[in-house]
Amino acid sequence: MIVVLGVVGAVVLAGTPARGAAPAAPAGPARAAAPAPGPPPAPPARPVRGTLNIGDGRTVGIAAPIEIRFARHVDDRAAVERALRVTTSTPVEGSWGWLPDENGGSRVHWRPKEYWPAGTQVRVDAPLEGVPFGGGNVGAADLSTSFRIGRAxxxxxxxxxxxxxxxxxxxxxxxxxxxxxxxxxxxxxxxxxxxxxxxxxxxxxxxxxxxxxxxxxxxxxxxxxxxxxxxxxxxxxxxxxxxxxxxxxxxxxxxxxxxxxxxxxxxxxxxxxxxxxxxxxxxxxxxxxxxxxxxxxxxxxx
Missing domain, CATH: 2.40.440.10 (L,D-transpeptidase catalytic domain-like)
Structure with a gap:
C-alpha cells in the first residue's frame, strides 16, 4: 500500500482495498434488455382453386368462350391475368375479360375478336400455383387444357x-x-x-x-x-x-x-x-x- 504522509487518512490507489473494507465483488455480465414486441405473424395464405369450362380433348363451337372460375374473389386481377396463356394453331386475336360472378367468387373469360376459325387447335395454360390473388388468397394449382374448334x-x-x-x-x-x-x-x-x-x-x-x-x-x-x-x-x-x-x-x-x-x-x-x-x-x-x-x-x- 502507498501512503501519502501529512494527510489525515490515506489515499488508496485503484486496485488496492482500503484497510478493513471488504473486497469488491467481481462484476457480472451485463443483463440484455428485453426485446420489444414485434407485429403478429401474418396468417397463412388461403389456397384458391380455379376450374376451366372446356375439358381436354373436347370439340366446341365457334362462339365458345374460355372460362376460368375461382371459388373466391380475386383482388389482384392483373397478377392472375399475367399468368394466363392461350395458344392457337392459327393466329386468333382475342382478350381476357373479367365478368361478375353471382356466387361470390371471380371469373375471367377469353373471347376471340371474331368467331373462332373452324378447325383451330387451342391450348390454355394457367400456371397459377403460388400466384398471389390478393386479399390473403393464393393460387392452389396450375390449370391447362387443349381442345378443338369444330365446324362453323x-x-x-x-x-x-x-x-x-x-x-x-x-x-x-x-x-x-x-x-x-x-x-x-x-x-x-x-x-x-x-x-x-x-x-x-x-x-x-x-x-x-x-x-x-x-x-x-x-x-x-x-x-x-x-x-x-x-x-x-x-x-x-x-x-x-x-x-x-x-x-x-x-x-x-x-x-x-x-x-x-x-x-x-x-x-x-x-x-x-x-x-x-x-x-x-x-x-x-x-x-x-x-x-x-x-x-x-x-x-x-x-
Missing part, C-alpha cells in the same frame, strides 16, 4: 320471318318453321343478339310462376341462362311459321327440334334478330358477345 355452325333466327335457318361452314343446311316470343310483352320477347349454346336436354322441365306453366319439353337446347331455349313444343304447332306466341323460347316441331338437337355442340352461336328487346349482360353468364370488341377489351385487367 351458326343459327340465323329471324323472328320477323317466323323461320330458323342453320348454316354450316357458310352453307345453309336446314330451315325450320318457328315461333318466337310475344313482342308486345317485354317479359316474353325473345332477346335479339348473339346467344351461345351451353347445354342440351332430351327432356327439360320448364316452370314459371309469373306465367303459370310447369311443363316438360323435349329436345331442349339452352341458349342463355335467362330461360331461353330452342325446343320442341307441339302446343304451338299451329303458330310455327306464322306467328310469335311463345314465352320467349324458340319453338319448333318435335321432328325439327330433334334434327337440330342432334347437330349442336357447346359454343355454337345463335343469332336472333327481329325482336324489340336486346340481349344484355344481365341475361346470363355467357354474355361475351353482347359487347362490342372495344367494350370487351375494357374488361381486361390491363
Amino acid at each position: 355452325q351458326v343459327v340465323k333466327a329471324d323472328a320477323r320471318s317466323f323461320r330458323m335457318a342453320v348454316l354450316r361452314d357458310g352453307r345453309p343446311v336446314a330451315t325450320y318453321p318457328a315461333s318466337y316470343g310475344v313482342s308486345a310483352d317485354p317479359g316474353r320477347s325473345t332477346r335479339s343478339g348473339v346467344h351461345v349454346v351451353t347445354e342440351k336436354f332430351t327432356d327439360k322441365r320448364m316452370t314459371s310462376a309469373r306465367y303459370g306453366y310447369d311443363v316438360v319439353q323435349k329436345w331442349a337446347v339452352r341458349i342463355n341462362n335467362n330461360g331461353e331455349f330452342i325446343h320442341a313444343n307441339p302446343a304451338s304447332a299451329s303458330a310455327q311459321g306464322s306467328a310469335n306466341v311463345t314465352h320467349g323460347c324458340v319453338n319448333l316441331s318435335p321432328a325439327d327440334a330433334k334434327a337440330y338437337y342432334d347437330t349442336v355442340q357447346y359454343g355454337d352461336p345463335v343469332e336472333v334478330t327481329g325482336t324489340p328487346v336486346r340481349l344484355s349482360p344481365r341475361d346470363g353468364d355467357v354474355s361475351d358477345w353482347t359487347r362490342s370488341w372495344e367494350q370487351w377489351q375494357r374488361l381486361s385487367a390491363f
Whole structure:
C-alpha cells in the first residue's frame, strides 16, 4: 500500500482495498434488455382453386368462350391475368375479360375478336400455383387444357320471318318453321343478339310462376341462362311459321327440334334478330358477345 504522509487518512490507489473494507465483488455480465414486441405473424395464405369450362380433348363451337372460375374473389386481377396463356394453331386475336360472378367468387373469360376459325387447335395454360390473388388468397394449382374448334355452325333466327335457318361452314343446311316470343310483352320477347349454346336436354322441365306453366319439353337446347331455349313444343304447332306466341323460347316441331338437337355442340352461336328487346349482360353468364370488341377489351385487367 502507498501512503501519502501529512494527510489525515490515506489515499488508496485503484486496485488496492482500503484497510478493513471488504473486497469488491467481481462484476457480472451485463443483463440484455428485453426485446420489444414485434407485429403478429401474418396468417397463412388461403389456397384458391380455379376450374376451366372446356375439358381436354373436347370439340366446341365457334362462339365458345374460355372460362376460368375461382371459388373466391380475386383482388389482384392483373397478377392472375399475367399468368394466363392461350395458344392457337392459327393466329386468333382475342382478350381476357373479367365478368361478375353471382356466387361470390371471380371469373375471367377469353373471347376471340371474331368467331373462332373452324378447325383451330387451342391450348390454355394457367400456371397459377403460388400466384398471389390478393386479399390473403393464393393460387392452389396450375390449370391447362387443349381442345378443338369444330365446324362453323351458326343459327340465323329471324323472328320477323317466323323461320330458323342453320348454316354450316357458310352453307345453309336446314330451315325450320318457328315461333318466337310475344313482342308486345317485354317479359316474353325473345332477346335479339348473339346467344351461345351451353347445354342440351332430351327432356327439360320448364316452370314459371309469373306465367303459370310447369311443363316438360323435349329436345331442349339452352341458349342463355335467362330461360331461353330452342325446343320442341307441339302446343304451338299451329303458330310455327306464322306467328310469335311463345314465352320467349324458340319453338319448333318435335321432328325439327330433334334434327337440330342432334347437330349442336357447346359454343355454337345463335343469332336472333327481329325482336324489340336486346340481349344484355344481365341475361346470363355467357354474355361475351353482347359487347362490342372495344367494350370487351375494357374488361381486361390491363
